[in-house]
Amino acid sequence: MSFAVYLNVAVAGILTGLVYGLMALGLSVIFGVVRIVNFAHGEMMSIAMYIAVVLFAAFHLDPLIMLVPIAAVMFVFGYVLQASLINPFVTRPEHSQFLLVVALALIIVNTLLIIFGPDAQSIQTSYAYDSFQVGPVIIDASKVYAAAAAIVVTAALFAFFRFSLFGKAIRACADNYTGALVVGLDVKRFYALTFGIGAACVGAAGTMLSLITDVTPMLGPTYTLLAFVIVITGGLGSMAGALIGGLLIGLTEAIAGLLFTPSAKSMFSFGILVLVLLLRPQGILGKRAA
Amino acid sequence: MIARLTDGVARPALALLALVFAALLIAPWITNDYLLTVMIVALYLAYTGQAWNIMMGFAGQLSLGNAIYAGLGAYVSAVLFTRYGIAPWIGLLAAAPVAAACAAIIGFLAFRFGVAGVYFAILTIAFAEFARVGFDHLDFVHASAGLFLPVSQYTHDDLWRLRGNPTMFYYVMLAATALAFLLSRLLLKSRIGYFWLAIREDEHAARAAGIDTFRYKMFALMISAAVTSFAGVFYAFFYNNLFPEQVFNISQSIEMILGPIIGGVGTLFGPVLGAFVLTGMAESVTSIMSAFGFNLPGAKQVFYGICLLLVVVALPEGIWPPLARRLGVDRTGIDKGGR
Numbered sequence: 343m344s345f346a347v348y349l350n351v352a353v354a355g356i357l358t359g360l361v362y363g364l365m366a367l368g369l370s371v372i373f374g375v376v377r378i379v380n381f382a383h384g385e386m387m388s389i390a391m392y393i394a395v396v397l398f399a400a401f402h403l404d405p406l407i408m409l410v411p412i413a414a415v416m417f418v419f420g421y422v423l424q425a426s427l428i429n430p431f432v433t434r435p436e437h438s439q440f441l442l443v444v445a446l447a448l449i450i451v452n453t454l455l456i457i458f459g460p461d462a463q464s465i466q467t468s469y470a471y472d473s474f475q476v477g478p479v480i481i482d483a484s485k486v487y488a489a490a491a492a493i494v495v496t497a498a499l500f501a502f503f504r505f506s507l508f509g510k511a512i513r514a515c516a517d518n519y520t521g522a523l524v525v526g527l528d529v530k531r532f533y534a535l536t537f538g539i540g541a542a543c544v545g546a547a548g549t550m551l552s553l554i555t556d557v558t559p560m561l562g563p564t565y566t567l568l569a570f571v572i573v574i575t576g577g578l579g580s581m582a583g584a585l586i587g588g589l590l591i592g593l594t595e596a597i598a599g600l601l602f603t604p605s606a607k608s609m610f611s612f613g614i615l616v617l618v619l620l621l622r623p624q625g626i627l628g629k630r631a632a
Numbered sequence: 633m634i635a636r637l638t639d640g641v642a643r644p645a646l647a648l649l650a651l652v653f654a655a656l657l658i659a660p661w662i663t664n665d666y667l668l669t670v671m672i673v674a675l676y677l678a679y680t681g682q683a684w685n686i687m688m689g690f691a692g693q694l695s696l697g698n699a700i701y702a703g704l705g706a707y708v709s710a711v712l713f714t715r716y717g718i719a720p721w722i723g724l725l726a727a728a729p730v731a732a733a734c735a736a737i738i739g740f741l742a743f744r745f746g747v748a749g750v751y752f753a754i755l756t757i758a759f760a761e762f763a764r765v766g767f768d769h770l771d772f773v774h775a776s777a778g779l780f781l782p783v784s785q786y787t788h789d790d791l792w793r794l795r796g797n798p799t800m801f802y803y804v805m806l807a808a809t810a811l812a813f814l815l816s817r818l819l820l821k822s823r824i825g826y827f828w829l830a831i832r833e834d835e836h837a838a839r840a841a842g843i844d845t846f847r848y849k850m851f852a853l854m855i856s857a858a859v860t861s862f863a864g865v866f867y868a869f870f871y872n873n874l875f876p877e878q879v880f881n882i883s884q885s886i887e888m889i890l891g892p893i894i895g896g897v898g899t900l901f902g903p904v905l906g907a908f909v910l911t912g913m914a915e916s917v918t919s920i921m922s923a924f925g926f927n928l929p930g931a932k933q934v935f936y937g938i939c940l941l942l943v944v945v946a947l948p949e950g951i952w953p954p955l956a957r958r959l960g961v962d963r964t965g966i967d968k969g970g971r
Binding site: 373379427430434435436437438440441442444445446447448449451452453454455456460559563567570571574578603605606608609612613615616619620621623 | 694751765768934948
């Protein structure tokens, strides 16, 4: 195989990796603040993917335009979920939280299965087969748009956490729970807000991913695992880390799929995860030790 | 040893235990084949739950990848049987050390590098997934095409080679579950059990008190893995087919730990009670749905998920601790579930 083939696959992997990074960012934000590992993360993303598919099938609405509305819907979903169900669990032991989120995941996957059936569905946009050519590299237009949108959303999130008052308050809740309570922050509400933001991230990522891949209800758990791998690799709680992790995993899976068989590619990302956990448990860009 | 087993157990608890065991003993005579299979599944989950409970309930190490130990046990014993004709009980002598060695590797890597809590849980998932994809491409065990054990009609039960009727499998699993229960009780009341509880409650304090936390966490993992490996051996010979996609699947790991969490983490009765409640719940959902002619794929799981949700919201400690207090037998296990 020539060098150009590798280059093509690598670029495609990196672009998909950026969307993965956005998905993982949601998980990272939720864990970094609420300290709950969202085992229903991939399942929440499938909800967004199905919303995109239905909107496209029914009204021919382009996922790129629907990015913000779908993210908003997922924000509300996440906010309500945290405010009603998950908030009472933040002080419970990990295994109890785990059971709650796993039950949620089970409900989401199978509700989607009841509504949409087991068959894969996809979106055929008018630009689905367009591509850009840069030297020897040919890139799918859909992947470029998806990756660009992922970068924009991530940048917006960075700005939100760094500059806005809400963002600062959320970081305060994450840094020091008791301290945040003492200065009068309504921590439970900020937790709900954070979960909403995390859900909006997967909402945006799911909408973008619907441009690139097919949707089936059963993909939820796979994406959840993928988000874990990315977030731990990049560093739980680190926003830039999630993006770097997404790039790394996207690239690794693409190259591994080319060199070996595509079905074995996830073995390599798990291999990377194990290596990172052992050599640098806090992740590539993580600050605190595990 | 007998004295240590029963020492400090409330009278009603012993009576209850005897009653439950007696009911399980005579169950095959009063149930049909279908119900018996359901009970085998329940016992299987009770057994694996009890094994997980040693790791998580006693020593406080949250593993979400216990399917790897069952899977290794299943594959080791099945390969030895199909290729070399080695009986499963001898196979277990190989399977248990393999599973324990795998746990030792995971534990060594995790505990040496201070990987704990959620990170440890995800490391265990990673290893199980690694094994799943790895076995899926391992031609020696027929990769994703699956490994099959020869099946034929058996005129008599061959306990040594684990070939026979469901009733035999039922009693094998019942004996295993009872042994796992006794082992847990014995461990809990021994020196190592108290060390585990100390580690679970406060690892730093435990180390300050002179407990070699690394060593005892390793023991917890390895014992739990070795116990779980027998479940795998049983799985292989009961179902007669092994697919990496199934045995190493994360859903297997989750199923193993739902029982103890629903029943009560860290208690002795919890895993058994939880496994039977969950299996009963799943079965009643199925029969209610079919009674109403309701046959939508996924509907059963949605209902099951809602039931799980209700239980975990309503009973933070699981079912057994509040029930034990009600029955006045709460000295059987530990007083509180989890941390």
